[in-house]
Amino acid sequence: MKNQRNEGMKEPKNTGCVHFVGAGPGAVDLITLRGKSYLEEADVIIYAGSLVNPELLSFAKKDARIHNSATMTLEEVLGVMEEACKKGERVVRLHTGDPSIYGAIKEQMDALDQMSIPYDCCPGVSAAFGAASSLCLEYTLPGISQSLVLTRMAGKTKVPPKEEIRLWAKHQSTMAIYLSTSLLEELCEQLVEGGYSKDTPAAIVYKATWPEEEAYVGTIGNLVSLAREHGIKKTALILVGEVISTSHYEKSKLYDATFSTEYRMAKTEDI
Numbered sequence: 001m002k003n004q005r006n007e008g009m010k011e012p013k014n015t016g017c018v019h020f021v022g023a024g025p026g027a028v029d030l031i032t033l034r035g036k037s038y039l040e041e042a043d044v045i046i047y048a049g050s051l052v053n054p055e056l057l058s059f060a061k062k063d064a065r066i067h068n069s070a071t072m073t074l075e076e077v078l079g080v081m082e083e084a085c086k087k088g089e090r091v092v093r094l095h096t097g098d099p100s101i102y103g104a105i106k107e108q109m110d111a112l113d114q115m116s117i118p119y120d121c122c123p124g125v126s127a128a129f130g131a132a133s134s135l136c137l138e139y140t141l142p143g144i145s146q147s148l149v150l151t152r153m154a155g156k157t158k159v160p161p162k163e164e165i166r167l168w169a170k171h172q173s174t175m176a177i178y179l180s181t182s183l184l185e186e187l188c189e190q191l192v193e194g195g196y197s198k199d200t201p202a203a204i205v206y207k208a209t210w211p212e213e214e215a216y217v218g219t220i221g222n223l224v225s226l227a228r229e230h231g232i233k234k235t236a237l238i239l240v241g242e243v244i245s246t247s248h249y250e251k252s253k254l255y256d257a258t259f260s261t262e263y264r265m266a267k268t269e270d271i
Contacts, residue, residue, distance in 0.1 A: 018081050018091045018112060020105050022098040022124015023052045026210035030130065031056060035122045043089035046077055051096035051235075053210065078111050085117045097126040101150060102178055126150075128176035130208035131237045134215050139174045141243045143250035147173035153180035153187050169194025174241035181236040185224050191240060196220055201244035206236040217244060 019038045024030035031039075039045065039059040047057065049070025057066060065084075069077055077093075084091045095103040099121055112119050128150055132139060139148045149168050152159065168175060169191045180187050181204070192198055198221030206214040218226045220240065227233070243249075253259045258266050 018085065018093060018117060018119040019122055020093045020095065020099045020103075020108075020119060021122040022126075023047070023056055023094050023096055024125040025097055025127045025130030025208045026053050026213070027130070028053055028055045030125050030209055032122060032124060035124060038090075038092050038122060039094070041090055042092040043087075044080060044084040044091045045094055046072075046080060046091070047094040048096050052094055056094070074107060074111075078108065078115075081108075081112065081117065082115055085115075095124070097130075098124040101126050102152070127178065127205075127208050127237045128239075131176070131203070131205040131215070131239060134205060134208050134213060135203060135217065135239075135244070137239075137243060139176075139241075139243055141246070141249040142252055144242050144246055144248075145172075145174045147171065149173055149175045150178065151175065152178045153183045153190075155179065155183060165190040166194035169196050172196065172241075174243050175239070177238040177240065180238060181227065181232060181234050184227055184238070187238065188220050188223055191220050196240065200240060201242060201246070203239040203244055204232060204236050205239065206230075206232045208237060 019042070021035040021038050022032070023035070024032075036059055039056065040061065042060060042064055044065045044067070045057065045060055046067045046069050049068050060066060067077075067080055072080075081091050081093070093105075093108065095105065097103075099105045100123070105121070109119060128148070131137075140146050149171070151163065151165065151168055153165060165177070165187060172195060177187065191200070198219060200220045201217065202220045202223045203215060203217045204223060204227055206212075208215070214230060214232065216226045216230060223238070227236075
């Protein structure tokens with residue numbers, strides 16, 4: 001299998017492949033069929049510690065070697081991959097949610113490129129969509145919001161100045177904010193500073209789709225007290241926007257009887 005970013009690269013002989021797999025938001029049955037298949041076939045699995053539901057490892061074959069990357073450095077992870085690939089073994093790098101969102105996969109892929117080790121990516125359900133399903137939300141309601149911002153507060157990992165929360169808040173679109181529960185008070189201050197009112201609907205979803213999931217809907221103004229009341233300090237997603245609790249929106253044109261599409265002519269009262 002080719003590395004899609006290096007079409008002309010010749011694949012090494014007798015070398016296994018690394019699959020970057022999205023584990024989904026938490027529930028075991030929310031991993032993709034492809035991801036489950038890769039887990040079942042893997043000789044080596046490197047999973048993202050407590051962020052991944054350990055029950056997913058039950059799909060591994062009995063002789064698979066399993067590593068918890070929470071206790072490993074990047075170099076150690078790459079070393080395990082390289083050793084396995086030299087033996088022609090199959091490796092799964094199991095990331096939480098979807099690997100493309102806060103998965104730190106590019107630094108791994110760049111290193112694999114340098115080692116001429118082929119790899120591919122299997123998408124997963126991100127926490128934002130797990131949380132939406134838990135609350136039965138539609139993030140994009142006509143007349144309310146047609147954009148979803150996936151972002152985070154600056155912490156140990158900085159964000160570009162032009163992507164500060166207060167700047168995103170000016171758009172008044174729906175926001176799903178990752179990795180920011182420990183900075184919740186500052187987050188709410190930036191949201192209001194950017195333009196949201198304190199009455200804007202907001203939600204905090206702890207471990208979306210996991211058996212121990214907790215979800216609470218409130219406003220930006222009481223989000224901090226909600227988190228304190230329920231003892232939520234980490235592993236939660238923050239949702240912000242009018243779509244969370246509005247009944248005043250426009251119906252979609254897609255199913256409007258007076259609206260023509262490629263597959264259906266508009267109906268009139270004369271018909």
